[in-house]
Amino acid sequence: MIAELRRHGYTLSPGTLYPVLRQLTAAGHLAKRDRIVDGKVRKYYTITARGRRALDAARPQILKLVHEVLESQPARRARRRMSRG
Secondary structure, three states, X not given: OHHXXXXXXOOOOHXXXXXXXXXXXXXXXXXXXXXXXXXXXXXXXXXXXXXXXXXXXXXXXXXXXXXXXXXXXXXXXXXXXXXXX
16 A cells, blocks of 8 residues: 555655554444455455445545645636635
């Protein structure tokens, strides 16, 4: 997972990622399965139905944030002026 995130330009350490995964698992959003691969314990995470519902509920908020970030500064200022009346 860390390698995939790095491929997209994000640099995370295991000390950052694993606490988040533990929290998501504790909240019931992820299920974890341990497997031994080449003598090492590997953790495999899958999204649960509860996690899928949470993700679906968060998508509109994520899209709103993305639109706000990508919107140009002049357009944002004009919209604020219009909303002030």
